[in-house]
Every structure is written in structure tokens, then in C-alpha cells.
Amino acid sequence: MKPIIEVKNLRKVYRIGTEKVVALQKIDLEIQKGEVCCILGTSGSGKSTLLNMLAGLEKPTRGQALLSGVDVTQLSERKLAKFRQRNVGFVFQSYNLMGGLTALENVAMPLTYQGVSRAKRNKRARAMLKAVGLGNRIYHKPTQMSGGQQQRVGIARAFVAKPKIVFADEPTGNLDTKTTMEVMELMVKMARKNNQTLVIVTHDPEISVFADRIVHITDGLIDSDKPNVSIVPPLAEGDDQAAKQGSESGLLQATADTEAIQAKENVQ
Amino acid sequence: MRIFDLISMCLRNLFRRKARTLLTVAGVIIGTCSIVVMISLGVGMSNSQDEMLKQMGDLTLIYVNNYGAGQNDVKLNDEAVESFKSMEHVAAVTPHIEEYDLVEIVSGKKERYMFQGSITGIDVNAMEAFGYKLSEGRYLQPNDKEATVWVGQNAAYQFVDTKKKGNNNMVWPEPDANGNIPKPFVDMLNDSLLMRVKTYDDESSSGGDVMVGGGMVMYGSPKLTVSPLSLDPGESSSGSGEDSGSTKPKTKKKNEYKLNVIGVMEEDFNKGSETGYGILMDIKLLKKLQDERDKLNKVPAKDRASEKGYTTVWVKADDIDHVAEIEQAIKDMGYNDTWSLSSSREAMQDYTRNIQMVLGGLGAISMLVAALGIANTMIMSIYERTREIGIMKVLGCQVGNIRSLFLMEAGSIGLMGGILGVGISYGLSFALNHFLAGTMGGMDAQGAMMDISVIPPWLVLLGMAFAVGVGLVSGFYPANRAVKISALEAIKHD
Numbered sequence: 041m042k043p044i045i046e047v048k049n050l051r052k053v054y055r056i057g058t059e060k061v062v063a064l065q066k067i068d069l070e071i072q073k074g075e076v077c078c079i080l081g082t083s084g085s086g087k088s089t090l091l092n093m094l095a096g097l098e099k100p101t102r103g104q105a106l107l108s109g110v111d112v113t114q115l116s117e118r119k120l121a122k123f124r125q126r127n128v129g130f131v132f133q134s135y136n137l138m139g140g141l142t143a144l145e146n147v148a149m150p151l152t153y154q155g156v157s158r159a160k161r162n163k164r165a166r167a168m169l170k171a172v173g174l175g176n177r178i179y180h181k182p183t184q185m186s187g188g189q190q191q192r193v194g195i196a197r198a199f200v201a202k203p204k205i206v207f208a209d210e211p212t213g214n215l216d217t218k219t220t221m222e223v224m225e226l227m228v229k230m231a232r233k234n235n236q237t238l239v240i241v242t243h244d245p246e247i248s249v250f251a252d253r254i255v256h257i258t259d260g261l262i263d264s265d266k267p268n269v270s271i272v273p274p275l276a277e278g279d280d281q282a283a284k285q286g287s288e289s290g291l292l293q294a295t296a297d298t299e300a301i302q303a304k305e306n307v308q
Numbered sequence: 309m310r311i312f313d314l315i316s317m318c319l320r321n322l323f324r325r326k327a328r329t330l331l332t333v334a335g336v337i338i339g340t341c342s343i344v345v346m347i348s349l350g351v352g353m354s355n356s357q358d359e360m361l362k363q364m365g366d367l368t369l370i371y372v373n374n375y376g377a378g379q380n381d382v383k384l385n386d387e388a389v390e391s392f393k394s395m396e397h398v399a400a401v402t403p404h405i406e407e408y409d410l411v412e413i414v415s416g417k418k419e420r421y422m423f424q425g426s427i428t429g430i431d432v433n434a435m436e437a438f439g440y441k442l443s444e445g446r447y448l449q450p451n452d453k454e455a456t457v458w459v460g461q462n463a464a465y466q467f468v469d470t471k472k473k474g475n476n477n478m479v480w481p482e483p484d485a486n487g488n489i490p491k492p493f494v495d496m497l498n499d500s501l502l503m504r505v506k507t508y509d510d511e512s513s514s515g516g517d518v519m520v521g522g523g524m525v526m527y528g529s530p531k532l533t534v535s536p537l538s539l540d541p542g543e544s545s546s547g548s549g550e551d552s553g554s555t556k557p558k559t560k561k562k563n564e565y566k567l568n569v570i571g572v573m574e575e576d577f578n579k580g581s582e583t584g585y586g587i588l589m590d591i592k593l594l595k596k597l598q599d600e601r602d603k604l605n606k607v608p609a610k611d612r613a614s615e616k617g618y619t620t621v622w623v624k625a626d627d628i629d630h631v632a633e634i635e636q637a638i639k640d641m642g643y644n645d646t647w648s649l650s651s652s653r654e655a656m657q658d659y660t661r662n663i664q665m666v667l668g669g670l671g672a673i674s675m676l677v678a679a680l681g682i683a684n685t686m687i688m689s690i691y692e693r694t695r696e697i698g699i700m701k702v703l704g705c706q707v708g709n710i711r712s713l714f715l716m717e718a719g720s721i722g723l724m725g726g727i728l729g730v731g732i733s734y735g736l737s738f739a740l741n742h743f744l745a746g747t748m749g750g751m752d753a754q755g756a757m758m759d760i761s762v763i764p765p766w767l768v769l770l771g772m773a774f775a776v777g778v779g780l781v782s783g784f785y786p787a788n789r790a791v792k793i794s795a796l797e798a799i800k801h802d
Contacts, residue, residue: 097702097796117707125704136699140324152313153705197703 042109043070044204044237045094050103052089052260063089064100065260071253073204074235076228078251078268082243086260088209091241095128095207096120108204125154129198131227133210135190137182143169143193144178150201168196172226188219192226199230206231208240212247224250309709318716325689329721332678332685336725336775337732339675344733344771345740346671348761350664356758357656365578365649366439368399370623370635373645382642385617392623395637397630400437402430403591403618406580410597413503413567413587415467421493423501425466428582429594430622432456438624440579440588444497445571448590455503455565458588461575464492466585501567505600563600675774678725679782686718686786694793701795714787715780722779726772730763733771737761 047069054061063086071077081087092098094105096112104111107127115123129150137146144165151161169178172192182190191211198206208227212220228250231238240251248254249268256263322329361367372392374384382388384403392401406428413423430438432448435458443461462481469477479490494501573583582588598613609615623638625631631650638646690697700710740761 092796095702097794121701121704121706124702128704130702136695138696138699140320149700150703153309153700153703153709155310157310158313201704 041072044073044075044108045069045071045239046104046106047090047094048104048106050090050093050105051101052086052093052098053101063260064093067103067257067260067262069255069262069265071237071239073237074232075253076231076238076251077240077253077255078248079239079241079255079257080243080245080248081241081257085257087241087243087257089260090257091207091209091239094239095130096123121153125150125201127204129201129203129206131191131194131198131206131208131211133213135182135187135194135214137190137193137197139182142179142181143174143185143196146182146193147196147200149197154201165196165200168200169193171230172196186219187215188223191215191219191223195223195227195230199234199236202234203236205237205239208238210242210244211240212242212244217246220244220247309706314709314712314716318713318720321689321693321713322717322720328685328688332681332721333725333728335678335681336675336722336779337729339671339678339778340726340729340771340775341733341736342674343668343671343774344730344763344767345736345761346667347664347767347770348733348737348763349740350660350667351764351767352758352760352762353663354657354660355762356760357660358653359758361649361653361656366624367628367648367650367653368625368631369438370625370631370638370646370648372621372623372638372643373647374617374619374643375645383617384619384621384643388617388641388643389621391641392621392638395634397626397634398623399626400434400624402434402438402622404580404620404622405429405591405594405598405618406582406586407594407598409506410594410601411503411505413501415494415499415501419502420469420471421467422470423463423466423587424468425460425463425585425587426581427457427587427589427594428580429589429591432458432588432590434624435588438579438622439576440583441574441576442571443574445569447571452570453568454593456568456570456589458571458573459496459569460573460582460584460586460588463572463585463587464494464496467493469493496569497572501569503565503567505563505597505604507601507604563604675778679778682718682721682779683782683786685721686714686783687789689717690714690786690790690793693790697790697793698795701793707791711787711791714790715783718783718786719776719779722776723772725779726775729775730768730771734763737763 047067050064050067052062052064054063067090079087079090089098093100093113094107096105096115100113103113105113107123110123112120112123137143138149141149144162147165147168148161151164156164166175166178169175172195174189174192174196177185177189177193180189182193185193191214194211198208206227211227212223215223224247227238227240230236240247242248251268253265253267255265372384372388374382386403389401389403392398406426408426410427413427415421415423435447440458442458445458448456465479465481467478479492481489481492483489567587573588575584577584580586595614601607602612602614623634625634628650631648632654635646635648635651697710701707737759741759744760
């Protein structure tokens, strides 16, 4: 099967004054459809640069980044916007919700840009918010929500247009441990439900356990690239099938957790 | 993105920053007001000018003059009149001759009262068309006698009592010490009036310029004029003047006419003096009298009135818009000496248009300041919304939509300012008219105060269009800036 993400010979050199900084030396990477891939690296390793280039936000110095066969490094800004509407969703570290809009409107935003009618997009956004456990926060503004809730709105927004690929850039960087787990589980659950590809960029090895595959980046080079052997919760060793099952059960767990949280919040 | 979504997003953004939006809109309001009010003053000025011109005369009238009568190549004669009549958009044409020294008109016992005013000849069939209004009597009817005439409103006061001397020989239509307006000597509608062609002594009639003799007989050259005061109607053939040794007219029976007065004209300063103090008759009769006068006085053939053609012909256009065209056509025929109120109106209009431009320009300065305000607001707003714009881009918002959004915000500020500005301008205009009209405005024909500030519908549209235009133009640069913001900004960690 043709990989959904194909990175070939990618190199990025920044010029800061007269000095050259090599952010990415040479990256070759393939990610299959439906895969949950974690790109792990320390600050300055070049992992964010890689993500930016995959998303078409930055042009590489050299090389290709093909998303479902389209080289995003070559697209014009116009075409890129169209491409993102259909194919790509984003989850940000700092949520990046629109402050003036309600949760519902924030989630509906990508659909707005696609020209979906208000009634339709609100329906889909509402369903999405329910799916992330915020059915009772639909008309809240971001400032009226906790970090975890805001990130769940962000996740709903990333998935609402049913993109093939969702990029998450340090999605839990601003969250506490407990919320981190909830958010990660939710995100992975969403991706698996529709067989979407999820690429998570993080420096936190703890959240890499949610991924099928962990790619280590150090100094702009892929250091190691191996399947995740420590899938949590309930671990099943070695066998892929077992891993899948494990993540399924984890998912159930996550859903239950979400509901519990929701109940708690309702009480409050 | 759907247009409706763009609009609602745009309004939401404006509403989110109420104070700033309001202040910027206020700037546009001031700009719009100053433009609209300034131009409205110009419009008011041009309106009262038009009104003034209307009072001055008929805007559809063209005067064709030929003062060098007989000397020019083209003659202003009946042929010319016919050719003017055949032109397109010409409603009526008439020659206009005013004679001061052609006939004497007497009335009363022993011809005691003598008329001093002028007589005027026009094509009386066109009287109505040229706007002669009657206060009494009627216009011409087919079976009217030859010597049918109309008299001016105060023509009756033009009779001199030849039995009296000095200041008492005339009465004026002015109130006396008791506030009563004295009656004239003659009731022109009812008393019998006799008109006869004047004759002069040989020496006086030899001059080629007999006709030129003015109505101001008392001050005219004795050789050329006949002083009515000198006439003693009782001894018409031998009377001698008290005031001078001037010549005396002789009369002959066969050149006498009994006047049939069928109407009194309303005085109208736009017409000749005939409506005030003169007598109006048909041009044919007047020409006949001229012929008789010329024959009686043995005027050489080349100097006769019938040879010289008319000095003035009036041409009336069917519409004010055709005046210039007709006037030009007449000039092209060789009649260079034409004059119309509308051609002078054009010059005046140019002048007021220039004033309007200057006033509008003054107003435009405050609009320029408002434009800077809009640009500033939009740039500030883009700085604040850098992150938001980035997110929009990352989430797949088209570049064109982002540009539209910002242009729309700037345009909306302009539109709001424009609408409110025009509204407030109406208020200001009303206030100006209400409180200042008495000191500055003119009056219209009915004597009502003319508005000094007039806002016609096109000015409303112009004001709003200008405000929106200014908004869009000043939003252009910020909008392009917004478009260039990198999407990367949005996902950078803060």
C-alpha cells in the first residue's frame, strides 16, 4: 500500500544573519494510512520544523513531502489552503481557539472555510463536541473553559472536517498529567475511529506510549524508528494484533473516563 | 467561504472592538458631513442662482440682435424669422420693435391728454407663447380690428395733460399724502384713443436717424424730436411749445387710427417696457405705421425701416436644454449677435461648479484624515489578530477570503460612517437653513426663503459611496498585510 505520508530527502537550512543553522539534515520517512505516529525529540532537534514542512507551512531547502501523493512543498498558497481544508487537521499546544467565538463556532470553523452551510456545520460541530465530551459546553467561550476542555475543543476542530491526516504539535504541552492522558486517549480514539492518520510531535516520551510507532529525531536526523512496544494502557507485547486490541480497550477506558469527568463537571 | 459567513464574521470583529470601531466611524462621519454639507452649500448656491436667473427672465428665450441694421450681409427680416420658425425645437419666434417717436396718441376733450410712452410691435399671435400675461381683457381673436392694442399695466399714467404746466401735468401711480393712489387722466380701456403717425418738418425728417429719437423727448435734440409738451392739441397745426422752439408735428386725417384696446398687460420686467408703460400692437400694424411715417417724412429709400430689417428677433426654445443648440444654429446662419440667459447661466454655472469643487475639496481634507484613521485602525487590528489570521490560514481559509474580510471591515466602517454622516448632514443642513437662511439665503419667485444648503439625492449617494470608497482604499494596504502573515505564526508556542 502506498504510504499516506512520504518524506523524501528533506533538508532545511535556516540562515540567521551570516550563520547557517541546519534544522533538518536529511529526513526520509513513510507513514501508512491509519497509523498513529509519534515524532519524539528534544527542543531544537528539528521535529517542529519537520511538522511545519509536512503541513506546508514552511518550504524546505531541498526534498519532498508528499501527503496522499501531493507534494505540499510545491503547492501555491491558494492550493495549499484548499488542500488543508480537505486533508489536514491541526491540534496545537496552545489550543489556538478564537477567543471571541463559542466552542461550537470554533469547531465549525474549518467547515465555514469550506463553505458548508451554517445549519450543516453546526450539526456536525455539535456532534463532534458531544464526541469529545463537551456536549454541555457548546456555547462556552474558550476563556470560560479549562485547558483540558479547550484542547478537546481543539481536537474536535481538527477532526470535524474528517481530514485524512491530523497533525498534533505538542498537544499536551500545556496540560497536567491527568488531563494529558485524557486528551491523548481522546485523540487516538478519534483517529482510530475513522482510520485517520495521526502524527504527534512531542518532546515527552510519556505520551509516545499512545502511538503505534515512535520516530526519534536528534539534530535533524532520524535517530531511531520503531514500533511502540509499550502501549499503555493494558500492554500486549510484541504481537501487532494484541497491540490493536490493547488500544481498543484503552479506548473504551478513555471513553468511560471522559464520561466520568463530564459527570463530575456537571455536578460542579 | 459563504458571503453571509464573511459578513457575519466581519461584523462580529467590528463589534468586538466597539470603542475603537466607534471612534473610527466617528472620523468618517465627520469627513462625510463636511463633504456633504460643503457641497450642499454649493448646490444651494447654484439653486438660488437658477432661481434668480428665472426671475431675471425667460431661460428659454434667445435674443437675436442686429443693431448695425442694413450694414451686415445677413438681414434680420421676415425671411430670417421664417427660417428661425422652421428650426427644430423652436416654439415661437417674433420680431420685437419698440418705437418712441412714431405716433402720437391723444385722448380726451380737444385731445387734451397726450401719450408719452413707447409703442411696441410683436407678432401678437405669439403673445401667450412669449409669456405676456393679461390682468384684464383678452388675447387676439380672428375678427379683431386692425388697430387692436394692449396696454401696459401703468400705461394710463403716461398721459400728459397739455393744459397744465410744470410738475402737475402728469399723475403717478404712487400714493399721495392721504395714501390714495390717484386716478390716471385716461381710462384706456374705455375712453376713445386716437393714434396718428407723426410728421416732422423737412429739416428734421431729412436725417437718416429719425427713428432713433428717444422717448425722452424733453432732453432730445430739438432737431430730431417732438416734444409732446409743445403740442397744443386744440391747434394741432400751429401750436407752439412753451419750453422750446422745437419742431411741431403735423397730422393728416388719413393716417389716423382709432385704437381698440382689448387688454391690459401685467407688468413684467423680463419683457420690454411695453408691459409697464407702453402699448403693444401687432408687428404688421407697426410696420405699416413705419412705412406711413417714412413716406410722410420723405425718408430716403435706403434709410426706411422696411429696408433695414428688424433690430431684434426673439426666439423661444421648447425646452431649456435646446437653447444652446438653437443659439448655435442661429449663429451659424450668420447672426452673430445673439444673447440668451441660459448662455450666461452656463458661465455662472461653471463658476458655482468651481465653488462647489473648492468646498468639496475642503470637506475632502477631513475625509482624508478619516481615511488615515481607518487605515490605522485596520493595521492595529491586524497586529492584534496576527495569531488569529495564522489560525485561519492553517485551518484552510483561503487567502482571498482573508483579504475580503479585512476589506469588508474597512468598507463597513466607511459605510456606517457614510450613512450616519449623511443623516447628520441632513440635520446640519436643516439647522443651517433654519437659523441662517434669513441672513444669507436668497428668495424664490414666491418670496419664500431659499435654502442655503440643499442635499439632493445624488449627494446622498455620493457621500455614502465616497465614505465606502475611502474605507476600501484605506483598508487595502492592511488587508494585503494580513494576507502576507505567515501561518507559522499561529502554531508557534507562546
